[in-house]
Each structure stands twice: as structure tokens, then as C-alpha cells.
Amino acid sequence: MTTDISIVSCIRWYKRDENAVPPVYALTQISKFLPDFLSTDAQKKRAATNQFWDENDIMQDALEMAANQVLGPEEAEKYVVSGNPPPPTIVDLKFAP
Numbered sequence: 001m002t003t004d005i006s007i008v009s010c011i012r013w014y015k016r017d018e019n020a021v022p023p024v025y026a027l028t029q030i031s032k033f034l035p036d037f038l039s040t041d042a043q044k045k046r047a048a049t050n051q052f053w054d055e056n057d058i059m060q061d062a063l064e065m066a067a068n069q070v071l072g073p074e075e076a077e078k079y080v081v082s083g084n085p086p087p088p089t090i091v092d093l094k095f096a097p
Contacts, residue, residue: 006062009055 012033014025031037036048067076 003058003062006058009059010062013055013059 013028015028017024017026020026030048030052034048034052036044037052039045039048064076064080067079070076071079
């Protein structure tokens, strides 16, 4: 069950990029909402980093739950973050040695 906080977090952090083809929802730069994420003060940076990861966990759980409900567990599994690296992009292949 998604909560109000998970919906608010997703709306806050993800913005629709109409310039992408097709349009996508992209994660907003972390420092926009948590300026201390870029701080040179280690304690402030750690606090901002921890805050982001706490919110990220909430969003990830909500998005995974929504994908399971809409797509079904088998199809949704394709969209769950895994430990596998992403496939190479055209840029990666173009400049490969």
C-alpha cells in the first residue's frame, strides 16, 4: 500500500522530461533539494546523503509496489533495480577501444 509520503516523494524528486524521446520521468539533481549533499562539511554531507537514501528507499518501495500491481510480478521484475550493470549505450560502443 503506497502512502502519502511515498507519493509526495515521487512527485518531488521525479520530473517529466518532455525533451526526451519518448518523454521520461527523471530524478531531479539531489543537491536541488538537499544542498548539503555537495557540502565540504563531512557531517552535513553525510546527513544530506542519509536523508536522500531514506527518501529513495521509500520511493523505490512505492514504485516497485505500483509496478507489481499494474504489470504483475513477472513483468514488473524487469523494472526492479538489479546488481547487473546497464547495457552499453551507443556512445559507449562508439568510443570503445
